[in-house]
Amino acid sequence: MASQTPKAPVKSEPRESKRGIKNPGIYAGTIVVLVIVVIAFVFVPMGGGSGSAISGNGRTLSFGTYAGKPIEYSQGSYMALQVRDLNDRLRQQGLNEENYQLFAYQVYRGAFERTLLRMAAIDSVRNSGGSVTESWLDTKVAENAAFQENGKFSAQKYHDATLAEKLSIRNQIRDDTLYQEYFSDVLGVSPSTKEIAFVKDMAKETRTVEYAAYPLSGFPDAEVAAWGKAHADLFRTLTLSRVTIASSEADAKKLLKNIQDKKTTFEAAAKASSKDAYAQKGGAEGPKYFNELAKELPGKDDAEKLAALKTGELSPVFKTSAGAWSFFRAEAAVAPADLSQAAALASVRDYITRNERGVVEDWAIAKAKELTAAGGAGFVAAAKKAGLAVKSAGPFPINYGDLTVSIYGQSAPMFKNVVPEGSAELSGASTNEKFLTAAFSLAPGSVSEPLILGENALVLKVKEASSAKDDETGAIAFYYPYFYQSKGSAEVRDIFIKSPAFKDDFSNIFFKYFQPAATTKTN
Numbered sequence: 001m002a003s004q005t006p007k008a009p010v011k012s013e014p015r016e017s018k019r020g021i022k023n024p025g026i027y028a029g030t031i032v033v034l035v036i037v038v039i040a041f042v043f044v045p046m047g048g049g050s051g052s053a054i055s056g057n058g059r060t061l062s063f064g065t066y067a068g069k070p071i072e073y074s075q076g077s078y079m080a081l082q083v084r085d086l087n088d089r090l091r092q093q094g095l096n097e098e099n100y101q102l103f104a105y106q107v108y109r110g111a112f113e114r115t116l117l118r119m120a121a122i123d124s125v126r127n128s129g130g131s132v133t134e135s136w137l138d139t140k141v142a143e144n145a146a147f148q149e150n151g152k153f154s155a156q157k158y159h160d161a162t163l164a165e166k167l168s169i170r171n172q173i174r175d176d177t178l179y180q181e182y183f184s185d186v187l188g189v190s191p192s193t194k195e196i197a198f199v200k201d202m203a204k205e206t207r208t209v210e211y212a213a214y215p216l217s218g219f220p221d222a223e224v225a226a227w228g229k230a231h232a233d234l235f236r237t238l239t240l241s242r243v244t245i246a247s248s249e250a251d252a253k254k255l256l257k258n259i260q261d262k263k264t265t266f267e268a269a270a271k272a273s274s275k276d277a278y279a280q281k282g283g284a285e286g287p288k289y290f291n292e293l294a295k296e297l298p299g300k301d302d303a304e305k306l307a308a309l310k311t312g313e314l315s316p317v318f319k320t321s322a323g324a325w326s327f328f329r330a331e332a333a334v335a336p337a338d339l340s341q342a343a344a345l346a347s348v349r350d351y352i353t354r355n356e357r358g359v360v361e362d363w364a365i366a367k368a369k370e371l372t373a374a375g376g377a378g379f380v381a382a383a384k385k386a387g388l389a390v391k392s393a394g395p396f397p398i399n400y401g402d403l404t405v406s407i408y409g410q411s412a413p414m415f416k417n418v419v420p421e422g423s424a425e426l427s428g429a430s431t432n433e434k435f436l437t438a439a440f441s442l443a444p445g446s447v448s449e450p451l452i453l454g455e456n457a458l459v460l461k462v463k464e465a466s467s468a469k470d471d472e473t474g475a476i477a478f479y480y481p482y483f484y485q486s487k488g489s490a491e492v493r494d495i496f497i498k499s500p501a502f503k504d505d506f507s508n509i510f511f512k513y514f515q516p517a518a519t520t521k522t523n
Contacts (some may be wrong), residue, residue, distance in 0.1 A: 040102045063112050063509045067501045071112060078118060082111035104514060112506050113493070120174055120496040132177050140173045141166070181243070191484045199480050203415045203473045207439045208394030208464040209457060212371055212383035213425040213456035214364045219352075221345060223363060225467035227356075228339045228348035234291040235337035235348060238307060241283035242277040243269055244326045252317045252325035260314065266329055275324065284331070291351060296320055307334050326404035365455035372460040376445040379461045393420050395431075395466055399438060402430040405483040414479045416468075428454050 029248070060074035073079045086107045142153045146169060149157060158166070191199075228235060245252035255273055258264050264272075270283030278285045294303035302318050308328035309315055317327045338344055352359055367386070374382035383390045399415035406412075418430035428436045435458070438448035442462045452455045496502060 024342065031054070055253050058191075061504070061509055061513060063504075063506045064116070065503045066116055066496075066499075067123050069119060071115050071119065073108075073111075077115075079111050079115040082114045086110050087231065088393065089337075103140060108510055109506060110460070111155075113497070116502065117493060117496055118179050119177070120499065120502070122178045123501075124183050124513055125178045130178060130181065131135050132174055137170055137174060140177075141170050144169055144173070170270060183492075187485055187488045189488075190481055196477050196480050200473050200476045202399040203399075203476055204468050205440070206395035206397050206466050206468055208396075208466070209460045210379065210390055210463050211425070211458055212379075212386075212388040212391050213453075213458045214368050214388065214450075216357075216360045216364050216457070218454045219349070219360045219363055224349045224352065225344055226340050227352060227359060228337065228345065232337040232339075234289065234294075235339070235344060236290040236307060237287045237335040237337075238290060238293060239287045239295075239330070239332040240285055240306065240309075240328045241266060241270070241331055242276065242278060242285055242319070242326050242328045243274045243283050244279075245273060246275040246324045249317060249319065249325045252327060256314065256317055256327045266314075276326075284466075289347060289431070296322070296326075306330075311425040361452050361457065365450045365452070368457040368459050372447050372449055374447070376447055376461055379447050379459075391425070392463065393423055394425060395464070395468070397468065398436055399430060400436065403483065404491055405479045406486060407479070407482050412479065414476060414483055416472075425456050425458065426453070437461075 060072050060077075062070040063079075064071045071079065073083070090103055090107065129463050141147070142158075146161065146165070147154055147158045215312050243252075243255065245255060255269055256266075259266050259269055267282030268280075270279050273279075274283060290303060290307060293306060294300050297303050297306075297318055297320060306315055306328055309328070311330050311333055313330050315328040315330075317325050320326050334435045339348065370386065371379060371382050371388075380390050396418045399413075399418050402416045402419060404411050405414050418436075419426045426435075432451070432453055434451040435453060438451065438460060439462060442448060444462050445466050447461045448459055450459050452458075
């Protein structure tokens with residue numbers, strides 16, 4: 001979906017009754033979605049409850065702006081009402097003043113975003129020419145509880161109310177109406193019966209698989225040592241001292257010249273001018289592997305220049321990867337890699353894991369091919385011979401992302417999950433195209449080629465291809481409309497959050513003024 005602020009449909013007639021215009025474009029074509037974020041939009045102001053305090057001494061706090069208008073927290077403001085509503089909901093779940101501070105940020109952030117969504121929606125309607133008629137507003141104001149007595153409009157109560165109170169109620173009704181209309185039009189579209197039937201059919205074809213996994217962590221020490229030996233230059237040890245200057249290259253060169261001219265010592269220059277963790281040690285950074293230093297400099301050639309320094313020799317000034325300027329002094333001769341030491345071997349393993357993961361994956365895939373070669377009949381025996389557990393998963397449909405839907409505050413899977421509980425090796429399988437392709441393209445009894453899934457090389461065997469029964473997929477017709485609406489809500493939220501009209505200063509203001517209730521009482 002495009003990232004610009006969505007436009008509400010323009011009203012061609014003054015508002016007397018609910019519009020019938022719908023906007024089906026808010027739902028972006030694809031049925032399979034990676035991530036579902038459920039947003040609970042509140043269409044009318046919430047009240048009740050009492051919130052813990054923002055320590056602003058009753059002042060109005062602006063947490064950001066939308067289209068230049070402040071998103072404010074103040075007594076009786078929409079954001080304050082949302083804070084109270086969220087507090088009430090949390091109290092129903094066991095929140096109390098003792099643990100309030102654990103939830104305070106989420107409460108105020110939630111209220112802030114609700115306020116943003118309301119402002120943005122109303123702004124979109126007004127920019128599109130949407131409005132309500134004054135005569136309609138007159139009727140709704142008269143029906144407001146503030147002006148009712150014995151179920152009827154009280155002229156006396158209306159007369160006794162101040163002009164500010166009347167205008168506040170009138171504006172509140174107008175804004176609430178525009179807000180509700182925006183989401184009614186944008187999110188009021190429901191999926192067609194044919195679409196629901198299509199999604200329901202997606203869940204019918206299922207697979208049950210058996211699988212075994214070679215963990216990448218099983219990469220043997222012998223392989224680590226062999227790789228380290230072949231790349232021994234990376235694990236040479238250099239013992240250096242350094243001075244780091246953040247201001248400019250010219251300043252660094254000037255200081256280096258002073259040291260060379262013996263106007264100051266290296267150690268004194270480091271303590272007085274260096275801007276790094278080694279300054280107070282006179283610049284001494286101790287032994288480092290060549291590969292560590294190479295990461296700190298723009299090119300490998302620069303690290304080689306350091307490795308070529310003789311004991312006591314000074315290097316030229318180098319621009320570092322961090323954007324500063326450093327020069328070095330060699331404190332000892334370069335020591336070759338000693339892979340007989342456990343610490344050195346551990347460093348090689350760590351380097352491979354961080355920088356050469358493909359080496360480990362290639363090893364694991366080569367091992368896993370033994371399972372593929374065994375075929376369906378020999379799969380289980382080959383896995384046991386290799387010391388691997390054979391596990392099963394399914395039956396599951398093509399449930400890309402293990403889609404869930406939130407209904408009445410409860411989360412439920414829309415389809416059967418690809419990854420069953422306790423199957424750590426399958427973590428990420430529901431979004432891995434190679435896994436799903438293998439599961440649904442191979443014939444029963446066939447074994448897949450190895451594939452990398454997380455921290456494992458996985459081989460799977462299709463145990464069974466089957467079809468779910470209607471009573472197993474029947475709930476989808478109920479779940480899918482909620483899923484559909486949730487997706488639309490999430491997209492609208494993202495559009496407003498990413499809008500250039502939105503300026504977010506929430507964290508700065510919150511941490512400047514917020515104090516837990518207990519602290520406020522003490523002070």
